[in-house]
Amino acid sequence: MSAQxxxxxxxxxxxxxxxxxxxxxxxxAVSVAAFGMGIQVPAPEQRVDxxxxxxxxxxxxxxPGLREVAPGKYDAYILARAVPLWEYLPKELTVPAGSSxxxxxxxxxxxxxxxxxxxxxxxxxLPGQVSKLTVKFDKPGAYNFxxxxxCGSGHGIMYGAIIVTP
Amino acid sequence: MNKTFLYILYGxxxxxxxxxxxxxxxxxxxxxPRMQLAPAFNLTAQTNTPLTSEDLRGGFTLYxxxxxxxxxxxxxxxxxxxxVQSRLDEVPLGGIPVNFVTISIDPDRDTPEVLNxxxxxxxxxxxxxxxATTTNxxxxxxxxxxxxxTYYEDKGDGAFAFDPSFVLVDGWGIVRSxxxxxxxxSNADRILRHLGVLAEEVxxxxxxxxxxxxxxxxxxxxxx
Numbered sequence: 213m214s215a216q217x218x219x220x221x222x223x224x225x226x227x228x229x230x231x232x233x234x235x236x237x238x239x240x241a242v243s244v245a246a247f248g249m250g251i252q253v254p255a256p257e258q259r260v261d262x263x264x265x266x267x268x269x270x271x272x273x274x275x276p277g278l279r280e281v282a283p284g285k286y287d288a289y290i291l292a293r294a295v296p297l298w299e300y301l302p303k304e305l306t307v308p309a310g311s312s313x314x315x316x317x318x319x320x321x322x323x324x325x326x327x328x329x330x331x332x333x334x335x336x337x338l339p340g341q342v343s344k345l346t347v348k349f350d351k352p353g354a355y356n357f358x359x360x361x362x363c364g365s366g367h368g369i370m371y372g373a374i375i376v377t378p
Numbered sequence: 379m380n381k382t383f384l385y386i387l388y389g390x391x392x393x394x395x396x397x398x399x400x401x402x403x404x405x406x407x408x409x410x411p412r413m414q415l416a417p418a419f420n421l422t423a424q425t426n427t428p429l430t431s432e433d434l435r436g437g438f439t440l441y442x443x444x445x446x447x448x449x450x451x452x453x454x455x456x457x458x459x460x461x462v463q464s465r466l467d468e469v470p471l472g473g474i475p476v477n478f479v480t481i482s483i484d485p486d487r488d489t490p491e492v493l494n495x496x497x498x499x500x501x502x503x504x505x506x507x508x509x510a511t512t513t514n515x516x517x518x519x520x521x522x523x524x525x526x527x528t529y530y531e532d533k534g535d536g537a538f539a540f541d542p543s544f545v546l547v548d549g550w551g552i553v554r555s556x557x558x559x560x561x562x563x564s565n566a567d568r569i570l571r572h573l574g575v576l577a578e579e580v581x582x583x584x585x586x587x588x589x590x591x592x593x594x595x596x597x598x599x600x601x602x
Contacts (some may be wrong), residue, residue, distance in 0.1 A: 258602075259562045270453050271560045272541055279541065280531070282524035287541075316558070342559065 262339035266291055266320045273318060276301045286313045290372075292324040292337045292359065298366030300357070306375040312348045313374070325360030328374065336361060352378040398597070407594040408601040409579055410554040410572055416547040417525025419517075421481065421510035424493035429479070429510045431551060437475035438573055441545045443522055443530060445484035445538050446496040453542035455480070456500050461566040463503055469574045472581050474549065475506065476573060481522060482511035483530045483538055527556070544569065548576055575601045 220228075265273050272289045279287045291301040307313060317326050319339045327334040328347065335343045349355065359370035416431065423429040440462065442455050459478050466476055482488035488496075493509040502509075512518050522528050530540035544557040546569065555572050557565045583591040 258559070258568075260559050261562050264560070268560050269451065270542055272558065279529035279539075280523075281527055281529045282520070285524065285527075287527075287529055340562075 258342060259340050260318060260342060262318070262320050265318055266293070272316070273301075273320075278302075278305050278307070278313075284308075284311050286311055288313050288315045290315060290317045290326070292317060292319045292326065292370070294321050294324070294364050294366065294370075298359070298364065298370040300359075300370065300372040303372040304375065305373075306377060307349060309352045309376050309378050310348075310350055311376070312346060314344060314346045316342055316344050318342045322363050323361050324363050324370070326357060327360045328355050328357045330355055333357075334360065349374065349376045352376045401593060402597045402599065405594070405599040407590055408575060408599050409591060409594045410546075410548075410575055411598075411600055412595065413553040413556070416545070416551045416553050417521045418551075419512075419521045419525070421512045421521075422490055424490050424497055424504070424509040426490040429508050434477050434479070434547075435551060436549045437477055438549065438576055439477045439479055439547045440569060441479050441481065441526060441547065442543070443481045443483050443526075443528060443540055444542075445482050445540075446488050446492055447484065447536065448538070455542050455544075456502070458544070458564075458566050458569075459507065460500075460502070462569050463507060465566070465570055466573075469570055469577065471573065471577045474577050474580060478507040480507070480509050481518075482509065483518065483522065483532075483540060485511045485513045485515065485518060526553075546572060546576075549580065572601065 260271070261268075265271050267274055273291045276289045276291045279289070281287050286307055288305055293299060293301065305313075315326070315333070317335075317337045318341065319337045321339060323339065324337040325335070326337050326343065330353075331347050331349075333345050333347045335345060337343055353376055355374040355376065357372050357374065359367055363370065418431045420428055420430045440459070442459065444452070444455050459480065463478060482493060488511055493511070497504050497507070497509050512521075519530075522530060526545045528541055528543050528545065530538055533539055541558065543559075544565065545553055546555040546557075548554050554576060555569075557569065561568065579591055
């Protein structure tokens with residue numbers, strides 16, 4: 213058997229080149245987004261103790277809710293929990309339009325999700341970790357947030373809302 | 379000839395890509411992120427002398443907030459400050475000074491004299507620990523709320539709501555770390571370790587090593 217040049221159909225070759233190009237294009241897009249534009253990826257910040265996170269008086273989730281840090285700038289500490297009843301604490305937040313809200317979300321029991329409809333905020337909420345993301349609400353209206361990770365039989369009733377007033 | 383050149387080119391590219399991966403995976407150098415600029419301020423310290431952000435340049439500064447009328451049990455802010463202060467000799471700082479600043483959010487009652495008495499009552503070592511505030515309330519809110527991104531609010535009945543968080547600022551006046559919640563490793567341990575990471579960067583980040591430190595910043599090799 214002699215060495216033979218591998219025959220590739222020109223149509224197939226086109227697709228191979230195109231898929232290789234896609235890989236490079238996505239790698240460049242992710243790098244530009246992360247380093248050039250500073251787009252934040254929801255990342256666990258530091259480990260907290262899920263057993264005491266809701267009860268320790270030094271922990272902000274012992275008193276969850278919205279804090280106005282500066283005019284138009286808020287911190288929202290939200291606790292997701294399956295015990296006793298699947299819910300977010302607090303269930304409803306009200307901010308004026310144009311506010312920028314930093315969400316600090318953690319769980320005191322099992323894994324949950326946190327997705328705010330009509331925004332690009334969507335992250336996992338893990339016990340022992342804090343997920344942080346900043347969202348700017350420009351348009352008035354109700355933005356529901358829902359649990360996106362199956363967390364038990366009450367998963368379907370786990371939701372809340374951010375009311376953006378004009 | 380042409381083929382050899384291509385192989386060398388691929389080899390060089392592969393080495394570059396693999397070394398970038400190795401750098402980000404194994405993280406031989408860890409740094410603290412440069413989060414944002416710390417606010418400039420001009421406060422009055424417990425010694426009745428001005429304390430400005432410029433006075434604290436060139437050293438690391440740990441900021442926190444409180445008020446002296448905070449009813450017991452208040453947060454364990456002072457305990458953490460004192461633990462970090464007393465254990466500073468565990469950190470190889472290499473001569474870089476570390477200062478501690480507790481800003482009072484209640485300037486009506488916390489005059490410099492009251493803060494001085496308060497510092498003595500908790501047994502604070504005031505050689506490098508300042509208790510400061512300003513009577514300009516909107517400026518105070520801007521410094522703490524907008525500058526340090528720490529929440530506090532006057533509840534009107536003499537009580538204040540606030541978050542017991544700490545902010546670590548480096549010698550250039552850049553915020554390098556925040557401690558907002560109770561973590562499994564105690565906040566004092568984390569602050570002490572972070573001071574060591576900062577000091578290491580200050581001492582080693584010169585010449586060509588500076589490029590490696592900048593690479594660590596670029597690839598987000600952050601110390602836990």
